[in-house]
Amino acid sequence: MTEALLQVEGLTKRFGGVIASDAITIDVKRGELHAIIGPNGAGKTTLIGQLTGEITPNTGSVRFDGSDITALPTYRRSMLGLARSFQITSLFPDFSVIDNVALAAQAHDGHSFRFWADAREQPELREAAMIALKRVGLADRANLLVAKLSHGEHRQLEIAMALATKPRMLLLDEPMAGMGPDESSRMVAMLKQLKQELTILLIEHDMEAVFALADRITVLVYGKVIASGTPDEIRANAEVIQAYLGERDAEAANG
Amino acid sequence: MSRLFTVRNVVVVALLIFLALVPFFAVLTGNAFLTTLFTRIVILAIAAVSLNLIMGFGGMVSFGHAAYLGIGGYAVGILAYEKVTSAFIQWPVALVACAIFALITGALSLRTRGVYFIMITLAFAQMIYYVGVSLDRYGADDGLTIYTRSQFAGLINLSNRTVFYYFCFACLMGTIYLVWRMVNSRFGMVIQGARSNDRRMRSIGFPTYRYRLVCFVIAGVLCGLSGVLLANQADFISPATMHWTRSGDLIVMAVLGGMGSVIGPVMGAVALLVLEETLPHIIGAVGGFVTGKSMVAAKEYWALILGPMLLLVVLFARGGIDGLLRRFGRD
Numbered sequence: 001m002t003e004a005l006l007q008v009e010g011l012t013k014r015f016g017g018v019i020a021s022d023a024i025t026i027d028v029k030r031g032e033l034h035a036i037i038g039p040n041g042a043g044k045t046t047l048i049g050q051l052t053g054e055i056t057p058n059t060g061s062v063r064f065d066g067s068d069i070t071a072l073p074t075y076r077r078s079m080l081g082l083a084r085s086f087q088i089t090s091l092f093p094d095f096s097v098i099d100n101v102a103l104a105a106q107a108h109d110g111h112s113f114r115f116w117a118d119a120r121e122q123p124e125l126r127e128a129a130m131i132a133l134k135r136v137g138l139a140d141r142a143n144l145l146v147a148k149l150s151h152g153e154h155r156q157l158e159i160a161m162a163l164a165t166k167p168r169m170l171l172l173d174e175p176m177a178g179m180g181p182d183e184s185s186r187m188v189a190m191l192k193q194l195k196q197e198l199t200i201l202l203i204e205h206d207m208e209a210v211f212a213l214a215d216r217i218t219v220l221v222y223g224k225v226i227a228s229g230t231p232d233e234i235r236a237n238a239e240v241i242q243a244y245l246g247e248r249d250a251e252a253a254n255g
Numbered sequence: 256m257s258r259l260f261t262v263r264n265v266v267v268v269a270l271l272i273f274l275a276l277v278p279f280f281a282v283l284t285g286n287a288f289l290t291t292l293f294t295r296i297v298i299l300a301i302a303a304v305s306l307n308l309i310m311g312f313g314g315m316v317s318f319g320h321a322a323y324l325g326i327g328g329y330a331v332g333i334l335a336y337e338k339v340t341s342a343f344i345q346w347p348v349a350l351v352a353c354a355i356f357a358l359i360t361g362a363l364s365l366r367t368r369g370v371y372f373i374m375i376t377l378a379f380a381q382m383i384y385y386v387g388v389s390l391d392r393y394g395a396d397d398g399l400t401i402y403t404r405s406q407f408a409g410l411i412n413l414s415n416r417t418v419f420y421y422f423c424f425a426c427l428m429g430t431i432y433l434v435w436r437m438v439n440s441r442f443g444m445v446i447q448g449a450r451s452n453d454r455r456m457r458s459i460g461f462p463t464y465r466y467r468l469v470c471f472v473i474a475g476v477l478c479g480l481s482g483v484l485l486a487n488q489a490d491f492i493s494p495a496t497m498h499w500t501r502s503g504d505l506i507v508m509a510v511l512g513g514m515g516s517v518i519g520p521v522m523g524a525v526a527l528l529v530l531e532e533t534l535p536h537i538i539g540a541v542g543g544f545v546t547g548k549s550m551v552a553a554k555e556y557w558a559l560i561l562g563p564m565l566l567l568v569v570l571f572a573r574g575g576i577d578g579l580l581r582r583f584g585r586d
Contacts, residue, residue, distance in 0.1 A: 052458060054454075054458075073457070073462070074457040074458055075457050075458075075460050075461055075462045075463075078457075078458060078459055078460030079460050083459075084458050086455070086458075090452060090454065090455045090458075091452065091455065092447075092448055092451040092452050092455065093451065093452075094447075094451055095447075095448075095451065099444070102444075103444055103445075103448050103456075103459065104459040104460075106441055106444065106445075107456075107459045107460035107461050108460055112441040112442055112444070112445045112461070112466065113442060113466075113469065114440055114441040114442055115436065115437050115440050115442045115443075116436050116437075116440055117440060117441070118436075118439045118440065119439065119440055119441045119443070119444045120439065122441075161455075161459060162459075164459075165459050165460055
């Protein structure tokens with residue numbers, strides 16, 4: 001049982017008459033990169049919301065490292081080592097790049113009821129932040145205001161902040177959204193590095209990236225898991241081709 | 256280190272030096288009223304700085320901050336009326352009362368956001384206002400005269416105009432220093448992060464609610480200190496001290512001076528109260544000069560001038576006076 005770091009079981013969420021998550025069951029094994037794909041409106045972001053604690057499921061459970069976290073608030077999940085990057089960039093725009101990451105490091109360095117010493121002068125926070133920035137390749141941008149960064153750099157900063165919380169698992173919500181081909185391939189290279197050390201749940205639209213990175217893939221359609229397996233199994237799955245890939249192939253053939 | 260000598264920093268230092276020397280100017284010009292006016296300004300500046308801690312740095316726009324002026328003031332007034340004049344009892348009682356009020360109202364208000372937060376803080380302040388109105392034993396609507404200022408066991412004589420001014424000035428400087436240390440500390444980073452992006456703060460592992468609540472309580476206590484001083488200065492406390500328009504005045508001070516810095520609201524307090532005091536005279540003098548007639552009646556309309564000035568600041572100087580001064584430095 002300890003093989004799975006994250007176990008989602010029978011997770012169901014209804015919004016009025018719409019079932020956004022329909023008895024979703026997923027196991028993410030320790031050390032794997034597990035991708036979730038599905039067409040728009042498949043309920044991927046609702047699923048992430050339930051994993052991070054921003055949305056409460058109607059039924060079902062989420063277990064992280066063996067303990068039930070279904071009812072835990074967001075910050076407690078972060079404390080356990082579950083880190084998240086946002087689909088729509090979510091940063092502190094009036095802080096500098098390094099301040100953003102240092103704040104993430106601060107969250108995991110004891111409580112913050114410290115009223116006197118200058119937080120920007122504390123080497124333990126600044127160094128931890130620099131290490132995270134180096135890992136995503138933003139070290140030379142450390143002292144810029146966040147507003148001065150490009151879109152691609154914002155995405156990198158998102159991940160640096162997640163890394164600075166010393167996570168055991170990353171939940172990445174479309175990290176390549178809105179990226180050009182160059183930026184995307186750099187992100188893929190970076191995620192390849194990260195998956196050596198971390199368990200990753202990746203939600204992504206970029207199929208090329210997903211098939212290049214994932215150890216296993218789960219396909220979500222209308223809130224339901226229709227298939228789960230290795231990239232090869234997913235490629236060969238008739239139902240998936242029908243529901244998702246086929247649509248694209250048909251488009252490609254017609255277009 | 257040329258960055259130290261920006262227009263803004265020079266103005267800040269000049270302002271602080273001026274405030275430090277007010278009693279001397281009063282003696283030089285033979286105008287004792289100057290000290291009285293600036294005592295009031297310095298006291299209200301403490302309240303504005305405390306409001307800005309939650310509003311400017313924490314993004315919590317409280318429309319009920321004057322409640323703490325009233326609670327602090329009534330604690331002094333009621334205890335003095337009951338023959339307890341020692342500051343060593345009055346002041347802790349006042350500050351603890353403010354802390355309790357802030358803790359209870361904050362715990363409820365901080366569950367809301369935006370306009371709802373503004374309205375609920377206003378509602379709590381109005382509640383305490385009507386408590387004041389209903390205090391029959393302590394003057395109700397008419398207020399309560401304080402015959403003896405707080406006694407520091409003979410150590411500090413608050414009845415001496417100059418001593419009292421410097422006491423208030425020291426409180427203001429202490430408050431500024433305290434708030435400045437706080438906003439740059441780990442605690443301050445959390446407060447500002449929660450203003451900027453509360454959702455992200457929670458996702459990186461901060462229970463933001465409790466930090467914001469503590470910040471709300473600290474601001475309430477600091478404003479309570481201002482209320483204690485204000486009651487001593489006026490020798491009087493009435494419900495009018497915590498009327499919602501007074502909360503509005505404090506917001507105007509912070510917005511006018513600039514919410515982006517600790518010192519901005521001090522500039523705002525000085526600017527607003529000096530204008531309030533001098534505009535009627537200016538209108539009278541200018542009007543008299545232009546028309547050649549006595550323009551005493553026109554003095555009533557000083558708010559007609561002050562209003563548009565505030566509008567201009569809000570529209571064209573987003574960072575308030577402080578922001579405007581910083582822009583000068585950049586050219």
